[in-house]
Amino acid sequence: MESPLNESAPLAVELRGITKRFPGVVANKDIELRVRRGEVHAIVGENGAGKSTLMKTLYGMHRPDEGEILLDGKPATFRSPADAIAAGIGMVHQHFMLADNFTVLENVVLGSEPTRGGRLDRAAARRRIQEISDSYALGLHPDSLVEDLGVGDRQRVEIAKVLYRGATTLILDEPTAVLVPQEVDELFGNLAELKREGLTVIFISHKLDEVRKVADAITVIRRGTTVGTADPRTTTAKELAELMVGAELPVAAPRESTVREVPVLRMRGVSVSAVAGGRSVVDDVTLTVREGEVVGIAGVEGNGQAELVDAIMGLRPLAAGELRLGDEDIADWSTRRRREGGIGFVPEDRHRQGMLLDAPLWENRILGHQTQPPAVKGVFIDRKGARADTARIMREYDVRAPGPDTAAVALSGGNQQKLIVGREMSAHPRLLIAAHPTRGVDVGAQAGIWELLKDARAEGMGILLVSADLDELISLSDTLHVMLRGALVATLDPRRVTPEELGGHMTGASRGDHSVGAA
Ligand SMILES: Nc1ncnc2c1ncn2[C@@H]1O[C@H](COP(=O)(O)OP(=O)(O)OP(=O)(O)O)[C@@H](O)[C@H]1O
Numbered sequence: 001m002e003s004p005l006n007e008s009a010p011l012a013v014e015l016r017g018i019t020k021r022f023p024g025v026v027a028n029k030d031i032e033l034r035v036r037r038g039e040v041h042a043i044v045g046e047n048g049a050g051k052s053t054l055m056k057t058l059y060g061m062h063r064p065d066e067g068e069i070l071l072d073g074k075p076a077t078f079r080s081p082a083d084a085i086a087a088g089i090g091m092v093h094q095h096f097m098l099a100d101n102f103t104v105l106e107n108v109v110l111g112s113e114p115t116r117g118g119r120l121d122r123a124a125a126r127r128r129i130q131e132i133s134d135s136y137a138l139g140l141h142p143d144s145l146v147e148d149l150g151v152g153d154r155q156r157v158e159i160a161k162v163l164y165r166g167a168t169t170l171i172l173d174e175p176t177a178v179l180v181p182q183e184v185d186e187l188f189g190n191l192a193e194l195k196r197e198g199l200t201v202i203f204i205s206h207k208l209d210e211v212r213k214v215a216d217a218i219t220v221i222r223r224g225t226t227v228g229t230a231d232p233r234t235t236t237a238k239e240l241a242e243l244m245v246g247a248e249l250p251v252a253a254p255r256e257s258t259v260r261e262v263p264v265l266r267m268r269g270v271s272v273s274a275v276a277g278g279r280s281v282v283d284d285v286t287l288t289v290r291e292g293e294v295v296g297i298a299g300v301e302g303n304g305q306a307e308l309v310d311a312i313m314g315l316r317p318l319a320a321g322e323l324r325l326g327d328e329d330i331a332d333w334s335t336r337r338r339r340e341g342g343i344g345f346v347p348e349d350r351h352r353q354g355m356l357l358d359a360p361l362w363e364n365r366i367l368g369h370q371t372q373p374p375a376v377k378g379v380f381i382d383r384k385g386a387r388a389d390t391a392r393i394m395r396e397y398d399v400r401a402p403g404p405d406t407a408a409v410a411l412s413g414g415n416q417q418k419l420i421v422g423r424e425m426s427a428h429p430r431l432l433i434a435a436h437p438t439r440g441v442d443v444g445a446q447a448g449i450w451e452l453l454k455d456a457r458a459e460g461m462g463i464l465l466v467s468a469d470l471d472e473l474i475s476l477s478d479t480l481h482v483m484l485r486g487a488l489v490a491t492l493d494p495r496r497v498t499p500e501e502l503g504g505h506m507t508g509a510s511r512g513d514h515s516v517g518a519a
Helices: 051-058 081-086 104-109 122-135 151-164 181-196 208-214 237-245 305-313 335-340 350-354 361-366 383-396 413-426 443-458 470-476 499-506
Strands: 011-022 025-036 040-045 066-071 074-076 089-092 169-173 200-204 217-222 225-230 263-273 280-290 294-298 320-325 343-346 431-435 462-466 479-484 487-492
Touching (some): 025 217, 040 051, 040 237, 051 200, 081 089, 089 151, 104 122, 104 151, 122 151, 151 169, 151 181, 181 208, 181 499, 237 443, 263 305, 263 462, 305 335, 305 431, 335 343, 343 413, 383 413, 413 443, 443 462, 462 470, 470 499, 479 499, 487 499
Parallel strands (some): 040 200, 169 200, 294 479, 343 431
Antiparallel strands (some): 011 066, 217 225, 263 280, 479 487
16 A cells, blocks of 8 residues: 555665564564655554554664564664664654753764764864754754753754764654644654655654654554554545554544533642742743633643642642632642642653552552552551552553553553553542643543543543643643743633644744634
């Protein structure tokens, strides 16, 4: 089914019969992948399907147990990423690995400095970066500080970093997960430039509409093995999704308002400072979440959403303002007291806040809930109860892993996320703070989590939803606020706003217009 445009191009990357096993799991089985030189090739598949494992194998982070890697038709063996880089493979990770207080130049050369007499040859590095930026239209300035750059630019710095090391094949891991629609368009423009210059791009994505827009070919992976390639021009998003899950997807039910008058969270004039007495990163925020209501917070990452969430959870002090859970002033409560008082929390960074990666799933099940059943019986930790309840969550939330004793680190990102959502919902909170609840989660699991959130809302839970996924915000929220530079700058009607309009507010392009309903 490959596109005729590329059929004559030679293969840049070919994987033959790749198998990779981990204890108790076959992560990749007999994978076949054929990527032509100069094409954008998408890899799609459910959470845990084996996409990251495959890309890590191609990037030299894993050694395959069986199978062959061919680059430009020649067998290649990688012992480490350094070998893969030397062979022209580059990887842009989903979580950027940039040093904020360094310049673009410093970040790009970090770890691969061209030296003159043992010192960094800045002039040569600057010329080379400018050349890369110009030839691929990346629009980077070597001397900008990374902390002043938006998400899209940071991603271009990561791409420049990989190109600087001489990559001719770039692997992008879910590159659009953190971008607003305008930035996605820019990224796709960049990918077109890379292609035009003969580079090859392999990218992992869960967003099937995007995949169809930008890819020349699509490889679908299901449960560790390739189920086929699809032609983006003739395959619909629905067909792709069904190829991925091997079944038909449920159709979403229409929305009815379940908002009640009783407020569960009230914030009035809340400000949070970066450091005590310093600049406000959350600036005079007033909002209410009522029972049965989903209040969405849209915003480009880094505009204060994370600090707002931290303030609600008691992880950062308020510099000013009032914070109430129901009728109680909780500003001085500890995080634990807030949780016990009925706030559930799906954190943004599951690796830092939500999980102990080396601990088994059952310990992760009781993390943050150590004082309640099923974690305790009397004064003792109830291991048996915790294990049984973990098994229940794994069933109900479709967490794919061998069992409650598996270490969290062995789960794919999406399956880790499902466990956290399951854990937090199981405590039946009055208020759920959900930061990017479906980040890295595949379409099937995403639909599942959305249904759970809708059910919880119908039962009266108030939900504060912080997300970078505009479709998620629009389809779940009853009220939608936009956060820009720490302040709520617009309140929109999610039934009427389009992702493009929302993106405009998020980047400050639609300043002055505070209500799309009135537009
Ligand atoms: N280091 C590891 N040790 C043990 N098992 C692992 C390890 N890495 C991945 N796995 C397992 O291999 C399988 C494939 O995981 P992988 O991360 O490749 O999936 P994925 O398709 O990238 O998923 P997602 O979309 O959720 O990121 C999963 O069952 C996962 O639990």
